[in-house]
Each structure stands twice: as structure tokens, then as C-alpha cells.
Amino acid sequence: MNDSPASAPLEGGWRTGGAPSLPEVFRSIAVPSSGAGWRKLAAFTGPGFLVAVGYMDPGNWATDLAGGSAFGYTLLSVILLSNVMAIVLQALAARLGIATGRDLAAACRDAYSKPVVLALWLLCEIAIVACDLAEVIGTAIGLNLLFGIPLVWGVCLTGLDVLLILLLQRRGFRRLEAFVIALIAIIALCFLYELIASQPAIGAVLAGFVPQSEVVTNPTMLYIAIGILGATVMPHNLYLHSAAVQTRAFEPTPEGKRDAVKWATLDSTIALMLALFVNAAILILAAAAFHTIGRTDVAEIQDAYRLLTPTLGAALASTLFAVALLASGQNSTITATLAGQIVMEGFLRLRLQPWLRRLITRGLAIVPTVIVAALYGESGTARLLILSQVVLSMQLPFAIVPLVQFTSDRAKMGGLASPAWLKATAWFIAAVIIVLNVKLLLDTIGVTGG
Template identity: 60%
Template sequence: MASKSLEEVHESVNPASKTTWWRKILAFFGPAYLISVGYMDPGNWATDIAGGSQFGYALIWVLLMSNIMALLLQSLSARLGIVTQRDLAQASRETYSKPVNYVLYFLAEIAIAACDLAEVLGMAIGLNLLFGISLIDGVIITVLDTFLLLFLINKGIRKMEAFIITLVAIIGVSFVCEMIFAQPELDKIATGLIPSLPGEAALYIAIGIIGATVMPHNLYLHSSLVQTRKYDRTKSGIKQAIKYNFIDSTIALNLAFFVNAAILILAAATFYKNGMFDVAEIQDAHQFLEPLLGTKWAPILFAVALIAAGQSSTITGTLAGQIIMEGYLNLRIRPWVRRILTRLIAIVPAVIVITIFGEGITGKLLILSQVILSLQLGFAIIPLIHFVSDKHKMKGFHIGLPTQIAAWIIALVIVSLNARLVYEEITGWLESSSNPTVLWLTVVPLAIGFALLLLYIIFRPFFSRTKTDIYNHSPHSLKLKVGAAAIREKKNIAVSVDFSAADEGALNHAFSLGGEEANYTLIHVVETVGAMMYGDSIEDHETSVDEKLLAEYKDILLLKGYRAQTQLAFGEPAKMIPKIVNEGGFDLLVMGTHGHSGFKDLIFGTTVDKVRHGIKVPLYIIKN
């Protein structure tokens, strides 16, 4: 069976069921708001504060340009998910070779870790400013949001979206109040919309702003989240979904632009205006707000908004990590394990650096994390442009020539800025290093290697067609061999299948128990993140492939003379299988096992034990 993107919530929201046009539009709204929090996370705060304090209003145009870039790229990402029912990671996996995909996965994980580092530090700083908790303790406390994410996913995607939108509203209201306190100069804001770079230092900050705004993991996430809506797969239905998701993205990303602009303007109107050009730390900004603005509410609202930004963005970052892992590797592990791994990758470096260099280093860490994100952008943007330009893959919904030109210009701008930054940084290291030979043998070849990889993913799709029609995203490989049945007592038997080698043993043992007179129901549970969040309203590539494979199983059994039917469910198998069995009036459930135990159970989960305690009929377990 093919893996659906975010299978837990796949197609769990059905806009077609809404009776009025505005309810139908509202049903489409939501994914872009989950995306927008990534555009206002604590990493953005650091770059915005640094840009505003050092250069005043001069870099507002960078925010506006980044927002326009983000809107185009996110709309392309949404289009890919809607039309192909694949997320960006899945589409990459079916286009490039395994070695290239492993490298792209590694780079995507680095981006996730850099993003999560910013969220960890932001949350810790917010807790420190509001409650006086030390940064080290605050960083450790952020592990607990793992359980918040799991709780929200179990409540469904609409409740998760409502939670995120509430946090976004808190951030927005906080900065409306901050703008009232700061009273910025409107004429200088208008001047800041004119492109200029006041010095070499502004380039580093500008690239950090771009990296903080146009985030690579959001491209993976958006292409998956749009599949949580179930819509007609007709030409008009797809057009409507693309249109409404573009409206959703426009509203959400403009709200994110307002927040980012408000942070930069606040820094310009308070710190730059008073000659405080070196304010780059969020803690310093919080400390100076009250004396400069003359109200105790300014720093309180600042800290509250920071915590809201960190908490909301860490949830979406985790979902993106799961999508990337499942899409590139076809590896599905338990959500809480994935969350803790992602969080530890960010926490360990943060604790080490803060312990060694002190709490004053956090601002530089935040800006560095955003520059790292910017460096990863080309490896996500270029494949995306290729995919949505592909007539075959997009089934007639490919983007037109003007949009392609605009997208390639954006990619060229981002890659060129990053190339210049990398060149200048490496040149500086070589000039200042006492032992440049080490750099020539390590950093320089690595940079050349990534440059060659970038050229490869640019030109590879021009010379080779994708394998869209034959590729199966299922993590399983199956050649089913059905044995002969003995004559047994008539039964109503349920057989759990997952399209692995375990199915063959489970089915043949079921036939030995029920014979040809029994009725067999083949149960399969789609268990991607999307299916768990959106249930049976999810409509993506994995669901469609799973349905076809289940139908093929049924046909094989019917040809062999067995009475067979199928039942497809969505969510966690440990919950859905008992529900189906208990409600279906079955006499027996047959399940195969994968043979792992102990530590592997922690990583991949164990379904059999939970099912055994949840059903009211006998369970026949086939060990492989």
C-alpha cells in the first residue's frame, strides 16, 4: 500500500459537505495558517530585531520581497499536493536516484534541526523573560511540547488549526499594541520599501531574513497539509481547491508579513532611533522596551507573543519532519519518537553552546539558524519548480510560462545570494586561518560538492522523465501466494493486512481455519500523519494506492473461490482495528506480525498487544 502524506488526518475535512459557499471556503482555510507560523517564529524575531536596530527601516523591502517569494512558492507547493496527491518529499523520491534522495533528506533534516533550534531558543527566552526561568531549564522544558502535539493530533486537524490560529491572533494583537506604544515614523517606513543594502553587514542580515521568511520545511509541509481536504477529483474540483488554497495562503502570509514588519519597525522606532545599533539579542530588546516606550505592558506583550510564536512553530516543524522522513525514506516511526528525536537534535547543541559561551550567544545562534535555512532553500525550491512545471506529472494543471519565469527568478536570487555569502565566508576563513590546508581539504570540497548537487537537481529533470505512473510509496513489497483451503466450520473472519510479507501467512492461516465457506473481510488501516489528523476525508496518493492494493487482494481471493470483502480505515491501527472488529460481528481476527520487539517496538510501535486488549473476539496471531 502506498503511504499517504500525513495519513492520520488525510482527507479528514470535506468541504464538499458544506451547504453554503462561505462555509465551503472556510473548510478550505486552515493549512496556510499552520504554514504562516513558520514565517513568524523566534528565528524571524532575531533577524528582524537585528535588521531594525542596525539599519532602521532600510530592510523592510527585504521582508516584502520575501513575503512575495513565499506566497508564490507556497502556492506552488499547495498546487503540487492538490493535483498529484503527493508531498514534495514524495515527488522528489520518485524523481531522483536513491543516493541523491538520501543527501536531499539529510539537507532537509538539517533545515528542520536549524528551525527547531530557533523555536527551542525562542520558547526558552520567552519563559525566561516572563517567569525568570533560566535558559538551560527553559530549553529542557521545551521537550514537553511533544505531548501537546500528540494531544492536538488526536483531537483532529480542525482543532489543531484552531489552536494555531489562536496563537497567531495572540501574536498579532500583541504587536498591534506594540505599534501603538512605539509610534513609528510612517514616511520612513515608506522609504524602507525602496530596495537598498546599506553595507556588507546588511547582506548577512538580509539573507537571514530571507531564510527566516521563506522556509524550506514549509514547502514540504504545505504540499501535505492541503491533502487533508477532500474535494472532487474532477477538473473543476481541482481548480476550486487551487483557488481557495491560494486565497488561504494570501491572507495567512500577509498576516505573517505584518508581524515580521512590526518587529523590525519596533526595533527601528525604539533602538535605532535612540542610537542603540547593537541590539540583536531578544533579551536586550525585551529589557529596553519598557524604559524606551514608557509602559510595563510593552515587555510583557513581547514575551507573551514570543512564547506563542515558539509554541506554534514547533508544532508545525514536527509535522514537517515526519513528512520529510516518510516521503524521502518511506520510514514511518511513532510520532512521539520522531518528536523527541527532532527536539533533542536542537536541544543538545543549544545546551552545549549556552553552557560554553553563556546566554549572550543566543541572538547569534538564532541568526545563524536562519542563514542555514536560507542555504537549504535551493534544494527544496528547484525540485518544486520542476514538478509543478511538468505537464505529465501535473495532468494539465502545470504552471504557465510567466509563473515559471517568476519562480526561476526567485530561485536565481536566493541561490545567488547564498553563493555570494558562502564564497565570502569561506574566503574570510581561509584568510584568517592559521592552517588553511585543513579548510582546503574539508570545507572547500564540501562546498563544491553541494554546488554540483545543486546543478544536478537543476538539470536532471530536463533529461529524464519521472516514474510517477509506476512508483509505489508503500514501505512494503509483496508477492502474495494464496494456499488451498481445508473444509472447516463456517465463520465470519477478519484479517488485518498491511501489504507486507506478513499478509501471506495471515491469509493462509485464516483459510485453514475458515475454509471456502467462511466470509473473509480484509482490513487495512492507512496510518500516515494526514490520515491520523483528517481521517476518511483525506485524499492523497497513498490512500488511492492503498485502495487499489486492497482491491487487488480481494480479486485474488475471489479468483481462488473465497468470499471476500474489504474495509479501509484511517488513523492508528491499534484503535481502528478493534473498532471495526467489535462493530462488525466477526467470529475471529487473524493478524500477522513483523517479528520485531523491544527497542524496535518503541520506535515503530506495537499494534498486536493493543488490539488484543481492545477486541471482544479471539485473536489468531501469525508470527513471521
């Protein structure tokens, strides 16, 4: 039996039969047809953690540190709301992939005209380069802090991670997922130590999760808040998740698909709650260690590294901070590679060797980073890191609107189309993101106050 969607009869609303996402691992992971629920969850655990990596990458560190040191715990509400948005949107991405056998890029190619498809592809490639830029900077900073390697050389060394990607891909998708989960565990444990050492005020932390109007009315706070949003809800993760869920060999029946949606959603929700912990921990650490003593200017990762141990009086604080940063940067390179492959194949049906695709994306990120690092040093790379997250946020609507549109369409999704409450929630999230981005754009070019 051929499970490829290319052999399936055409469904309503789609122009072509499509082709399998990540064909080398398509439906390669067995799913038990019966047995205990934990066995089903174990079989589906993995894609959600691949996605969660993008929600705790070095770009998050820059925006969370800047927000925590400048505004204390206030922006915790933005992290929480961003994570709720991420859980909903990633659930939709999994639903799309399972119901239609198409990733989001392939769905766009099947549904829109060629000029629209090319425009969406170009915007998505820009977002992936922006994401890769954050990973390059984060990895280079981690190498600098731990081993004293100059930033420029650290940036150049990040090009070698293509060897790690190739090694993991050859060992199978499950091995790749296990490696990612192991690095996430290292990051979480490092920040658990940091939280214990920083001893934040619990009452102030809880109050920070309550939204404040100042987040929208203060242009500086809004800029960082949208940077957090861009760093949390990653556009390329929507493409990645809709493809990664198709590595599971679930029953291609309506009941089998419905069951797969349930377990895939649980997988991504658990993983994203772990990402919420890491993101909140970074901001809480910055607020407790720096904002409370009047250091509202700590927006750079290097400054945080130098100040953590003397400020907290914990010998391992700075070292574990750098270890977690390096793990975060390495982890993020894996998911960016997969997302780049999915986007290019889905939108253009153009397949490149993974190493070549990786080198192209990484090269586009390395060149500007080397220039900025050489000319402006640490401060320049820090500003570039935050800017990359704002660029990601600006691209979000162009991924979210098609996703919500497709998953709301019963002709395309069949019985797995979003129910009314989920459809309303998804469109509300899309509207909030678009309004915030327009507000940021107007503030940036000086049309409104500030």
C-alpha cells in the same frame, strides 16, 4: 471509493503510485461541493496558517530585531520581497499536493535517483533541526523573561512540548489548526499594541519598503538580509503545505482540483499577509525604539525585552513582547513536528510514532543549545539563533528547485501545470535565492570584500 493516491493509476513522469501524506488525517476534512464562496474558503482555511507559523517563529525575531536596530527601516524591503516569494512558493506547494496527491518529499522520491533522494533528505533534516533549534531558543528565552527560568532549564523544558503535540493530534486536525490560529491571533494583537506604543515615522516606514542597493553591497547588511530570507521562506514549509492541503476531501476531478488550488492559494496568501504584518512590526519596533535613539547594537531578544518598556514608556510593552515570543515558540513546535513526519515518510517511507519523531528532532536541537547556553549565555544563544536562520536559507534551493521543476512539468501535473508567467516567476525567485546564497558564502569565507 478509495481516495488514496496509491490506488490511482500511475501518472506520466512518476515511477510509483505513491502513498497518502499524513495518512491518519488524509482527506478527513469535508469540503462543500456547492454553496457560498465563504463556505469553501472556511473549509480550506487552516493549512496556510500552519505554514504561516514558520514565517513568524523566533528565528524571525532575531533577524528582524538585528536588522531594525542596526539599519533602521532599510530591510523592510527584504521582508516584503521575502513574503512575496513565500506567497508564490507556497502556492506552488499547494498546487503540487492537490494536483498529484504527493507531498514534495514523496515527489522527490518518485522522480530522482536514490543517492539524490538521500542527499535531499539529509539536507532537509538539517534544515528542520536548524528550525527546531530556533524554536527551542525562542521558547527558552520566553520562559526566562516571563518566569525567570534559567536558559539551560528552559531549553530542557522544551522537550515536554511533545505532550502538547500528542494531545492536539489526538483531537483531530481541525482542532490543531484552530489552536495554531488562536496563537497567531495573540501574536498579532501583541504586536499591534507594540506598534501603537512605538509611534514609528510613517514616511520612513514606507520608504523602507523600497529596495536599496546597499542591501547587497554591504556584507553585514547582506548577512542579516539573508538571515531574514531564511527565516521568512522556510524550506520545511514547502513539504508541510504540499501535504496539509491533502487533508481536504475535495472532488478528485480536474475541476475539483482546480477549485481546490484556488481556495488553498487564497488561504495561504491571507495567512502569509498576516505573517508579513508580524515580521514588519518586529523590525519597525526595533527601528523606532532603538535605531532612532542610536542603540544600533540591540540584536538579542533579551536586550529588546529589557529596553522596550523604559524606552517606549509603555508599561505592557516588555511583557506582551515576551508573551508573543512564547506563543511563537510553542506554535512553531507543532509545524516542525508535522514537517518532520512528512519529510521522513515521504523521502524514506519510514514511519515513526509522532512522539518518537519529535523527541529525535528536539533532542538534536536541545543538545547544542544546552551547551551554548551553559558556556556562553545570552550572547551565545543569540548568535546561534541568527546562524540557524542562515543555515535554513542555504538549504532553500534544494527544496525550491525540485518544487519549481515538478510544478512546471505538464506530464506530472496535467492541466494544473504552472502557466508560463508563474513558471518564469518561480524560476526567477529560485535564481535570486541561489545568487544571494552564493554571495553570502563567498563573503563569509572572505573571498569577496568586507
